Amino acid sequence: MxxxxxxxxxxxxxxxxxxxxxxxxxxxxxxxxxxxxxxxxxxxxxxxxxxxxxxxxxxxxxxxxxxxxxxxxxxxxxxxxxxxxxxxxxxxxxRPDRRALAVSQDRLTEKQFLRDLGLTTAPFAPVSDADTLEQAVAQIGTPAILKTRRMGYDGKGQARIMAAEDAPAALAAMAGADAILEGFVNFSLEVSVIAARGLDGRVAAYDPGENLHEDGILRQTTVPARLTGSQRADAVLLAGRILNALEYVGVLGVELFVTPQGLVVNEIAPRVHNSGHWTQNGCVVDQFEQHIRAITGLPLGDGGRHADVIMENLIGNDMDRVPELLGARDVALHLYGKPERREGRKMGHVNRIVAQG
Amino acid sequence: MxxxxxxxxxxxxxxxxxxxxxxxxxxxxxxxxxxxxxxxxxxxxxxxxxxxxxxxxxxxxxxxxxxxxxxxxxxxxxxxxxxxxxxxxxxxxxRPDRRALAVSQDRLTEKQFLRDLGLTTAPFAPVSDADTLEQAVAQIGTPAILKTRRMGYDGKGQARIMAAEDAPAALAAMAGADAILEGFVNFSLEVSVIAARGLDGRVAAYDPGENLHEDGILRQTTVPARLTGSQRADAVLLAGRILNALEYVGVLGVELFVTPQGLVVNEIAPRVHNSGHWTQNGCVVDQFEQHIRAITGLPLGDGGRHADVIMENLIGNDMDRVPELLGARDVALHLYGKPERREGRKMGHVNRIVAQG
Structure with a gap:
């Protein structure tokens, strides 16, 4: 304090x-x-x-x-x-500091950091031109996905390579930017852990949420996720390792794939995360307050969950559902006050309380 | 809509x-x-x-x-x-409109309005000078309390009359302002109902809270209040009558005394109310959102309560307890960002979740 x-x-x-x-x-x-x-x-x-x-x-x-x-x-x-x-x-x-940014701003640096920590990621290889792409495809196989190393967001700057002949078009889609080829991961479930590390080095994590993406955009997060007790523990421990390795201060989001071979880290986001919005109505201290506590040097809140929640994003014309949502029981509405709707634009979200206590 | x-x-x-x-x-x-x-x-x-x-x-x-x-x-x-x-x-x-303000800005008008509605108030009489005060004391008896008709807040502009000889000093404390003499009410409990009426005329109420005042300032509100089922229903119905009589739009606070003879209305506040702050952590739609819904013409939320909560005000040097409160489980802190502490100044509040579900 x-x-x-x-x-x-x-x-x-x-x-x-x-x-x-x-x-x-x-x-x-x-x-x-x-x-x-x-x-x-x-x-x-x-x-x-x-x-x-x-x-x-x-x-x-x-x-x-x-x-x-x-x-x-x-x-x-x-x-x-x-x-x-x-x-x-x-x-x-x-806060968090430059190291966390350096790692997460670049998909290649991020994957290497995670691998160095002993965590599992999708197979990956760097791509800077047609030659390195050919080698990468040979190494990783298809299907695979080519992504720009930097500035990716909500599915932009990505191209699928279903077979070797898709490679030239995928490379063209990178518009000359350095890229990374990632192998597909066969997963049964996508989950994320929202965790925080305080200025004093203490760590706290929320219960993992189960995510549903559509067109590369998060659609829905459900807590509790359909995880076994040991998967839940693994997910939280893994987030703690990332936080400690970065000497991180603040809230971090870790996206994970659940596979028969264990948890695979998809990506990390050095900030509060869309898949943590459920904490606003499921926890006494939500992810936003947790982040502020961390960066101001206050003690972290404990992250305990008091409700089962389904968070759903309101994207573009989903705003037409607001009148109905306002009348629904146990639905907390969070709108962002954006004046203009656009397709794919996040306009708000709702937290639906499924069970309390 | x-x-x-x-x-x-x-x-x-x-x-x-x-x-x-x-x-x-x-x-x-x-x-x-x-x-x-x-x-x-x-x-x-x-x-x-x-x-x-x-x-x-x-x-x-x-x-x-x-x-x-x-x-x-x-x-x-x-x-x-x-x-x-x-x-x-x-x-x-x-919104709410002038009528609600006219009633609540003047303690005499307020008491008369409540009495005309058939509700029980403390005995009262208008006081404008020594003669009317003498008549009022004769009518109501002692102990009684003399209050300015307007601008009362957190116990200011009030003087107790324990016996007839206290009258001159009490009158002097009014500084020439029109006043009202109120008889004491023997009550076992102070409770308040926070209720709302929408632009469409629908009414919703929160579960009554039990209030603890110190030096005329609200110290603590506990939900549920120690009321019988019929007292709880009476309190909510009575708030509904007030809202409808005023064709009120917005949130209203009604302070009540619980007596062996039934509920006595102490005062009404035509606004969100300190004793409704518990709704922030006990309800999906809190009193602030309920008020905004009402005045903007949105449908009211249902007011259901999902937790037992103790709300405690942080007054003046209570801010010294913030470090401890930040570390406590199930405590939601709400600070007001006031730069300067003063004795009796409300600096924030905490909602302590006692039970969920």
Whole structure:
């Protein structure tokens, strides 16, 4: 506690989307103010924070003024440009730190980090041109999936290679960016663990959630997941190893495949995670408050779960269901205040309480 | 639903204290923006709303600009000056409306309204000078309590009359303001009902909470209250009668004394209420969201309770307990971000989950 930020301190958040928005609300509940930095105008987090800076990531004057106004910096997504982080880091602590970002910004670095930790990932090989792609396909086989090493999000920058002749088109889809070829994993279930590590090194994890993706976008998370007790324990322990190896501070999301051979790590996200939204209505301390506790030096909450919850994203025209959802029992609605619907755009989510206690 | 405010509409909130703060967060969750008007600088609600106007209640230009920027107006406390409300009401709907305010701004009007509804109140008589006070004391007897008719809050503007000779000092404490003498009520329990009425006339109520006051300030609310089933039903029905009689739109708090002769109405508050804060961790739709649903024309949530909760206010130096509370299990902390502690100042509250399900 002695290192904890005092009441009224200001947290800088890079990115003002729905994650920044929910972080800002959680920060307020703990008596902190938030200053959101976002390149867009009227970012969703702007409705619930003390201050907003709308400026490009390259605006050094705006970045300097932002840093000077805050006590600690965090982020809601992992693709903040390196030069931006360099500038900010010189002025204020960034939590989680650059190492976590370096690992998660690059799919190849991430996979190598996980493998070095002794964790299982999909088979993978680096791809930079037609030759390395040919070698990678030969090594990994098909079907496989080619992904850009950086800036992937919600299924963008990815191309499937079902047979060797798909390779040229897949490579073209990378538009010259360095890539990684990943083998398919035969899994029965996708789950994720949302875990946190405090400034004091203590770790806490939420019960794993079972995820359903559609078109590369998370559709639904259910807790409890259909896991055995030992799978659940493995998932949580594995998240703890990642947190400790990175000396991580904050909340981290770990996506896992459940296979007959054990758990396979799909990817890690160094931030609060869509598949952890259920904690808002299933836990006393949700993932957003947990993240704020971690980065401000407060003790972590215990992560205990008091309800069975199904979290469902409201994407694009799912917003037409809002009137019905408002009238449903045991449904908590969380809308993001985005003025414009677009196909594939996350507009909100609902937490449906299936059972309490 | 057809009359409901669309996503992205703006709610104006008069008053930017902790109630306005928690209303603003709830509004955001439903996709609305809030513009807070408060005479103070840096009001607590300013940390979590889209816009703040810091200007006196008498600043007509500021009030007009505020009204023009919002779609509906509500308030977090009942003592907004009449001229301010006149100006705003000409521009935008105020919910709940003037009638609810007229009744609750004046203790005498309030008592008469309740009595006209057939509800039981403490015995009362109007007092404007030494003569009417003498008559009132003769009629009601001692002990009794003299209160200013208007602007009472957290025990201010009140003086006890234990015997007739206390009358002159009590009258002096009113500083010339019109007053009301109220007889003491012998009660075993203080409870309150938080209830809501939607724009469509439907009514929903939360389970009554049992209140503990100290020095005229709410200290603790416990749900469930120690009431019989019929007392619980009476309390909820009585709140419904008040809501319907006022054609009320929004959340209302009704404070009740439990006596051997039945329930006695102490006072009503035309707003979200401190004794309803437990709903944040005991219900899927809390009192703040319920209020926002009502005033925006959305359907009310059902008010079901899924946990036994003890809400405790953190007042002044209670903030020293925050480190311990952060480490406690099943305790949800809600701080108001007030920079300065003062004796008797509400700095936050905790909801302690005693049992789930």
């Amino acid at each position: 002695s290192d904890a930020l005092p009441q009224g301190a200001t947290i800088g958040i890079l990115g003002g989307g729905q994650l920044g928005r929910m972080l800002s609300v959680a920060a307020a509940r703990l008596g902190y103010r938030c200053h959101v930095y976002d390149p867009g105008t009227n970012p969703p987090a702007g409705d619930v924070c003390a201050q907003v800076t709308s400026a490009p990531w390259e605006d050094e004057a705006a970045l300097r003024a932002f840093a000077a106004s805050v006590d600690v910096i965090t982020f809601e997504f992992e693709n903040v440009p390196t030069a931006t982080l360099d500038l900010l880091e010189a002025a204020r602590p960034i | 057809s009359d409901a405010l669309p996503q992205g509409a703006t709610i104006g909130i008069l008053g930017g204290g902790q109630l306005g703060r928690m209303l603003s967060v709830a509004a955001a969750r439903l996709g609305y923006r809030c513009h807070v008007y408060d005479p103070g600088t840096n009001p607590p609600a300013g940390d979590v709303c889209a816009q703040v106007t810091s200007a006196p209640w008498e600043d007509e230009a500021a009030l007009r600009a505020f009204a023009a920027s919002v779609d509906v107006i509500t308030f977090e406390f009942e003592n907004v000056p009449t001229a301010t409300l006149d100006l705003l009401e000409a521009a935008r709907p105020i």
